[in-house]
Amino acid sequence: MSVPLAEKIRPTSLDEVVGQTHLLSKNKPLRRIIESGKIPNMIFYGSSGIGKTTVARIIADQTHMRLHKLNGTSTSTAEIKAIVEEVNSIAGYNGILLYLDEIQYLNKKQQQSLLEHIENGDITLIASTTENPYFYIYNAILSRSTVFEFKSVEPIEIQKAVKRGFAKLEEEYGQKSTIQEDVVEHISLTCGGDVRKAMNSVELCYLSAELKDGKREITLDLAKDLSQRSSMKYDRDGDQHYEVLSALHKSVRGSDENAALHYLARLLEAGDLISACRRILAITCEDIGLAYPQSIPIVKSLCDIAVQLGLPEARTPLADAVVLLCTSPKSNSAYNGMNAAMADVQAGKLGDVPKHLQNAHYEAETKKLSGASGYKYPHNFKNHYVKQQYLPDELAGTVYYEFAQNKNEQAARLYREKIVAEDK
Numbered sequence: 001m002s003v004p005l006a007e008k009i010r011p012t013s014l015d016e017v018v019g020q021t022h023l024l025s026k027n028k029p030l031r032r033i034i035e036s037g038k039i040p041n042m043i044f045y046g047s048s049g050i051g052k053t054t055v056a057r058i059i060a061d062q063t064h065m066r067l068h069k070l071n072g073t074s075t076s077t078a079e080i081k082a083i084v085e086e087v088n089s090i091a092g093y094n095g096i097l098l099y100l101d102e103i104q105y106l107n108k109k110q111q112q113s114l115l116e117h118i119e120n121g122d123i124t125l126i127a128s129t130t131e132n133p134y135f136y137i138y139n140a141i142l143s144r145s146t147v148f149e150f151k152s153v154e155p156i157e158i159q160k161a162v163k164r165g166f167a168k169l170e171e172e173y174g175q176k177s178t179i180q181e182d183v184v185e186h187i188s189l190t191c192g193g194d195v196r197k198a199m200n201s202v203e204l205c206y207l208s209a210e211l212k213d214g215k216r217e218i219t220l221d222l223a224k225d226l227s228q229r230s231s232m233k234y235d236r237d238g239d240q241h242y243e244v245l246s247a248l249h250k251s252v253r254g255s256d257e258n259a260a261l262h263y264l265a266r267l268l269e270a271g272d273l274i275s276a277c278r279r280i281l282a283i284t285c286e287d288i289g290l291a292y293p294q295s296i297p298i299v300k301s302l303c304d305i306a307v308q309l310g311l312p313e314a315r316t317p318l319a320d321a322v323v324l325l326c327t328s329p330k331s332n333s334a335y336n337g338m339n340a341a342m343a344d345v346q347a348g349k350l351g352d353v354p355k356h357l358q359n360a361h362y363e364a365e366t367k368k369l370s371g372a373s374g375y376k377y378p379h380n381f382k383n384h385y386v387k388q389q390y391l392p393d394e395l396a397g398t399v400y401y402e403f404a405q406n407k408n409e410q411a412a413r414l415y416r417e418k419i420v421a422e423d424k
Contacts, residue, residue: 152193
């Protein structure tokens, strides 16, 4: 069976690992822990192909403990039970190191079966996950582990691995290669921070290159044809989905149209038109709102057009919507007011609806009910306004909405002050 290039050049020491300098450089926390030889329970969190498994294997190689490797996608309760049974055996005399890849796929019962032995130190757990551990891993395991976040590898770091990959292939196949300028940089930029994907591209480029004068000629055009569309790290059911949506939302809120267009492009390139439309509509009401209320029907119309057109044409009306929102004045006053009102309701601050606001089906009945009359019809008064209590007695005078400092809301504030002043 053919061994992937990424496996062939997998680092065997911390100094060979590319990226993760925030964890593995000299005097950084994870490196100090590894060099101490006293390995605690750890969880490595980050996307695929960025070194989690590599670092875990290096740690395993440096320990004298009994090593077991499991993958959460395929392991069974019986396999976990068999490992636990070794705890008090000769095999587990020096302790057991369990490397558990993709721990998020283990159910709660499987994770709990390890808990007692992790806590007393019989088993040392090194787990890796591509999903947010605080959402997918049992809290009791989290509380007994240290979480280290691995980050996407920078292109300049990936270039080292790409060069090493080409050198390894030349050695293995006994054929030199001529690598056109910018090939290494292109592969490093288009792999989306994933070293494994970069190695796949390297291997494809080398094996499919034409022979010229006994050498494999690797051109930039070939690299462009074979490089995966992997700058698109996106999973509709995973963290990347919510991270990109969050980044789009915060970029619009921050009035950065260039960043917002970038994240919109990532959503649309992944074919996620519906999520893009839903988030843009939410942004319009939450972050622009009453500062430019006309943006709400405009953006709704643009999103409707986008859905009717479908991709790729939908990108134009959505780009219009995003740029419009980024360059519009911002206000979250109604959003904040609603949150404050919801907080009171959820806290049980309710009270009875004032009698004069209660529904009365018949005029005669209204007059019979004690206190049910007395409602003042605003349209019968100057400026269609008259002061009266609308909130329950327990909440009378409570202010949820505050006029924000923008042209529209300040105009509304001045109008309100005028009609209140004239109601005397």
